[in-house]
Amino acid sequence: MKIIIDVMGGDKGPAEVVKGAVEGCRDLKTDVILVGDQTVIRSVAAENKLDLTGIRIVHASDVITMEDDPMSIRKKENASMRVALKLLSDGEGDALVSCGNTGALQTGATLYVKRIRGVHRAAIATLLPLTCPTLLLDSGANISVTEEHMTQFAIMGSVYMEKLYKLQSPRVGLLNNGTEERKGTPLQQETHQWLKECDVNFIGNVEGKDIPFGKCDVIVTDGFTGNIALKSLEGMASFVVGKFKAIFKSGILGLASAALIKKKLDVLGKQMDTRSHGGAPLLGISRAVIKAHGNSDALAIKNAMRQAVNYVNTNVISEISKRCAAESMKRERME
Amino acid sequence: MKIIIDVMGGDKGPAEVVKGAVEGCRDLKTDVILVGDQTVIRSVAAENKLDLTGIRIVHASDVITMEDDPMSIRKKENASMRVALKLLSDGEGDALVSCGNTGALQTGATLYVKRIRGVHRAAIATLLPLTCPTLLLDSGANISVTEEHMTQFAIMGSVYMEKLYKLQSPRVGLLNNGTEERKGTPLQQETHQWLKECDVNFIGNVEGKDIPFGKCDVIVTDGFTGNIALKSLEGMASFVVGKFKAIFKSGILGLASAALIKKKLDVLGKQMDTRSHGGAPLLGISRAVIKAHGNSDALAIKNAMRQAVNYVNTNVISEISKRCAAESMKRERME
Numbered sequence: 001m002k003i004i005i006d007v008m009g010g011d012k013g014p015a016e017v018v019k020g021a022v023e024g025c026r027d028l029k030t031d032v033i034l035v036g037d038q039t040v041i042r043s044v045a046a047e048n049k050l051d052l053t054g055i056r057i058v059h060a061s062d063v064i065t066m067e068d069d070p071m072s073i074r075k076k077e078n079a080s081m082r083v084a085l086k087l088l089s090d091g092e093g094d095a096l097v098s099c100g101n102t103g104a105l106q107t108g109a110t111l112y113v114k115r116i117r118g119v120h121r122a123a124i125a126t127l128l129p130l131t132c133p134t135l136l137l138d139s140g141a142n143i144s145v146t147e148e149h150m151t152q153f154a155i156m157g158s159v160y161m162e163k164l165y166k167l168q169s170p171r172v173g174l175l176n177n178g179t180e181e182r183k184g185t186p187l188q189q190e191t192h193q194w195l196k197e198c199d200v201n202f203i204g205n206v207e208g209k210d211i212p213f214g215k216c217d218v219i220v221t222d223g224f225t226g227n228i229a230l231k232s233l234e235g236m237a238s239f240v241v242g243k244f245k246a247i248f249k250s251g252i253l254g255l256a257s258a259a260l261i262k263k264k265l266d267v268l269g270k271q272m273d274t275r276s277h278g279g280a281p282l283l284g285i286s287r288a289v290i291k292a293h294g295n296s297d298a299l300a301i302k303n304a305m306r307q308a309v310n311y312v313n314t315n316v317i318s319e320i321s322k323r324c325a326a327e328s329m330k331r332e333r334m335e
Numbered sequence: 336m337k338i339i340i341d342v343m344g345g346d347k348g349p350a351e352v353v354k355g356a357v358e359g360c361r362d363l364k365t366d367v368i369l370v371g372d373q374t375v376i377r378s379v380a381a382e383n384k385l386d387l388t389g390i391r392i393v394h395a396s397d398v399i400t401m402e403d404d405p406m407s408i409r410k411k412e413n414a415s416m417r418v419a420l421k422l423l424s425d426g427e428g429d430a431l432v433s434c435g436n437t438g439a440l441q442t443g444a445t446l447y448v449k450r451i452r453g454v455h456r457a458a459i460a461t462l463l464p465l466t467c468p469t470l471l472l473d474s475g476a477n478i479s480v481t482e483e484h485m486t487q488f489a490i491m492g493s494v495y496m497e498k499l500y501k502l503q504s505p506r507v508g509l510l511n512n513g514t515e516e517r518k519g520t521p522l523q524q525e526t527h528q529w530l531k532e533c534d535v536n537f538i539g540n541v542e543g544k545d546i547p548f549g550k551c552d553v554i555v556t557d558g559f560t561g562n563i564a565l566k567s568l569e570g571m572a573s574f575v576v577g578k579f580k581a582i583f584k585s586g587i588l589g590l591a592s593a594a595l596i597k598k599k600l601d602v603l604g605k606q607m608d609t610r611s612h613g614g615a616p617l618l619g620i621s622r623a624v625i626k627a628h629g630n631s632d633a634l635a636i637k638n639a640m641r642q643a644v645n646y647v648n649t650n651v652i653s654e655i656s657k658r659c660a661a662e663s664m665k666r667e668r669m670e
Contacts, residue, residue: 130574140512143520177475177562185478185559208566212574224520227512228560229567231543236571239465239547243603244579253595260592264582 001028003308004093007036008063008080009100011295015044017099020301022050027302028309033093035060035084058083063100066294070103073111081105085112088287095288095308097279099296106141109285116321118328121149122284123223124291125157126230127277131214135161136175137283139230142223147190150174150220151198155323156283157218158200163314164307165217173206173216175225180205187222195220197334199327208232237272278307283320288312338643339428342371343398343415344435346630350379352434355636357385362637363644368428370395370419393418398435401629405438408446416440420447423622430623430643432614434631441476444620451656453663456484457619458558459626460492461565462612466549470496471510472618474565477558482525485509485555486533490658491618492553493535498649499642500552508541508551510560515540522557530555532669534662543567572607613642618655623647 005021007014018034018041025032031054034041038059045052060080064072073082081100085108088096096113098105106124115122123138135157142149154172161170174192176184181192183205195202206215208229221229248258258265278300279292288311292304340356342349353369353376360367366389369376373394380387395415399407408417416435420443423431431448433440441459450457458473470492477484489507496505509527511519516527518540530537541550543564556564583593593600613635614627623646627639 143512175563177478177559177566207570208563208568209570209573211567212570224512225560225563228510228543228564231512232546232564232567233543233571235542235544235547236568237575238544240572240575247596247599247603250599254599257592257595260588260595261582264585264589268578268582 001095001309001312002031002033002093003305004033004035004084004087004096005301005305006081006084006096006098006100007034007041008060009065009098010292011066011099012297014040015048016297017301018044018050019048020296020298021305022052022055023298024302024305025055028306030305030309032056032305033058033087035087036080037061037063058087060084064104066101068101068104070101070107072101073104073108082108082112085109088289089113094312095290097290097292097301097304097308099279099292099294099301099304102140102291102294105289105291106282109282109289113289114286115284116286116317116324118321118324119152119156119284121145121152122282123153123156124280125160125283126280128211128233129272129277130212132217133161133165133277134211134214134217134219136211136219136221136226136230138221138223138226139280140223140227141282144224145187145222147187147194150187150191150222151194151327152284152324154195154198154200154202154218154220155327156320157220159316159319159323160281160283161217163316163319164310167217169201170217171203171215172200172218172220173203173210175219175221175229176205176207178205178207191220197331199323199330277303279304281307281311281316286317288317336430336644336647337366337368337428338640339368339370339419339422339431340636340640341416341419341431341433341435342369342376343395344400344433345627346401346434347632349375350383351632352636353379353385354383355631355633356640357387357390358633359637359640360390363641365640365644366391367640368393368422370422371415372396393422395419399439401436403436403439405436405442407436408439408443416443417447420444423624424448429647430625432625432627432636432639432643434614434627434629434636434639437475437626437629440624440626441617444617444624448624449621450619451621451652451659453656453659454487454491454619456480456487457617458488458491459615460495460618461615463546463568464607464612465547467552468496468500468612469546469549469552469554471546471554471556471561471565473556473558473561474615475558475562476617479559480522480557482522482529485522485526485557486529486662487619487659489530489533489535489537489553489555490662491655492555494651494654494658495616495618496552498651498654499645502552504536505552506538506550507535507553507555508538508545510554510556510564511540511542513540513542526555532666534658534665612638614639616642616646616651621652623652
């Protein structure tokens with residue numbers, strides 16, 4: 001197993017990425033290819049006393065920043081992300097991990113690595129570590145989609161949760177503004193009908209307020225709504241946790257109060273830590289592409305690598321291909 | 336000032352509503368009309384030792400339940416909500432407070448009380464009591480809207496925050512999947528351009544993660560996206576608070592920890608209590624209609640009545656009418 005790592009473009013800089021890659025390579029017994037500015041890679045390795053023996057470095061002189069347009073992946077030929085995607089597409093590695101610009105990664109993966117045959121849109125699938133692990137897709141790649149795309153998201157999300165989380169028959173919900181069948185825009189109404197006929201365990205519409213409480217394992221939505229829901233959830237979690245933190249930090253009573261329940265607070269913090277679940281897979285791409293969080297540290301990178309290994313080992317991609325083809329044949333017969 | 340109260344159809348039953356109405360009537364020095372089953376109203380008043388002297392009761396034999404279709408307002412002629420809307424439209428009262436079915440209230444208000452002349456869609460405006468009071472609209476009334484509707488939402492929300500929260504020039508944000516101008520679906524892209532030219536203090540796009548942190552005072556969105564954002568925020572707040580509560584309730588250490596910071600927890604609880612802000616106004620309706628939360632207790636009803644009084648006294652409706660007309664003339668000149 002060989003994992004390609006895009007070293008540049010994350011919020012925390014290359015040092016954390018290189019550190020995570022070196023640790024991951026040792027702990028997971030995989031090979032890695034580091035892609036980025038080789039002078040920078042060697043210097044952060046030296047500064048952090050990281051041993052690069054046996055690790056291949058592929059030089060890339062340019063970087064796609066978080067502010068760049070998704071289409072910058074076409075223009076910046078020497079950007080680390082572009083070079084990494086090319087290596088993956090050429091079969092030089094089995095999976096790619098990047099904590100760079102999401103839009104550029106999704107555009108580049110579609111352009112250079114290509115989608116699975118028969119899959120119309122690749123989706124970014126984000127795991128929410130709440131009451132139970134819940135996969136939300138699409139969480140931002142596709143702003144405008146059809147009921148057919150959303151049905152494929154349901155299939156891809158189901159396969160992912162079956163394979164990586166060993167769920168027998170993942171419960172699929174459609175994100176909507178009410179549980180009744182007729183709710184939503186024409187897109188949700190039509191998708192609801194498609195999902196009822198689709199070979200997934202569709203449990204109906206789910207509302208925003210249900211998301212944290214484990215009502216389903218896979219939440220299907222378009223990329224616009226998915227982005228709004230995901231960021232609203234993140235924002236509110238951070239707001240409320242911040243309020244409690246402020247209380248715990250204010251005065252001697254606050255500090256004493258926190259000290260009494262420190263162990264339980266640590267457990268809660270770990271449960272809600274998105275870093276421990278790796279990154280978001282780009283489901284529908286013909287090879288494993290994992291988008292790690294923009295502000296990934298070494299631990300997050302290592303966990304994204306572990307996820308990439310599982311993704312490849314459990315044959316997620318061939319199963320998606322098979323299931324989407326079967327669904328499409330079924331619908332053709334129906335029409 | 337006379338406030339019409341729809342007594343039936345809330346989650347907590349008529350007793351809490353009648354209790355809130357009687358207290359509100361006394362504290363706010365307003366008249367009220369209670370609309371609902373008169374036997375039920377008299378019996379809950381007797382049970383709770385509430386003095387109905389001087390309070391007019393208008394009998395309505397039917398109820399619109401939370402499960403009813405919005406169009407049930409047309410069919411159930413004797414439903415308390417329908418009778419209450421008719422009283423408002425006939426000028427028997429100055430404002431209406433209901434904690435019943437939101438869809439039916441919005442449909443009924445549009446059908447029987449009518450919109451302000453020149454306003455194309457009435458919107459449900461929900462106040463989020465977070466870093467600063469933030470008004471989100473539309474939070475669920477209109478699933479499909481145009482850039483013109485959204486621009487009117489911005490104007491109506493601005494007027495409301497100016498009048499009821501005494502803000503000089505409320506900051507208006509457009510809920511979107513990124514801060515860049517070109518983000519979103521064609522609807523958001525087009526609305527962004529309209530808002531730039533509109534006579535409100537438009538600060539650009541805001542993301543879901545910004546909502547709790549007071550980045551703006553008015554958040555404009557379509558009813559579908561607004562519902563998803565609002566319920567995701569509510570769900571996550573309830574999830575995280577629940578986690579902390581569970582820690583505080585588990586064992587002697589948890590209880591001791593909570594006791595040390597009890598005062599601050601109470602303050603936080605009050606800050607985040609939506610009941611203290613009354614209900615959600617239906618902006619764009621030609622008379623004051625306040626939708627109190629479905630599970631309103633007496634305190635929430637009283638606060639919704641206070642809000643209704645302020646709404647009427649500050650002339651929100653005539654100001655919305657004036658500002659929407661001015662905006663529409665400005666756009667005509669531009670085109």
